Amino acid sequence: MLQPGSGGIFQIYVGDRLVYDKKATGRFPNPGEAAELVGAHL
DSSP states (O other): OOOOOSTTOOEEEETTEEEEEHHHHTSOOOTTHHHHHHHHTO
16 A cells, blocks of 8 residues: 655555665665565565
8 A cells, every 4th residue: 555655754564564764774765676675575
């Protein structure tokens, strides 16, 4: 499910688990990186 954020937040969750946080990394995920992270947690 996509859920809009505010203030530049970009986070990816699988269920309740945070698998990517732009604030922690200082960048958006590279091409394919988000899919790999989600797939690794399924």
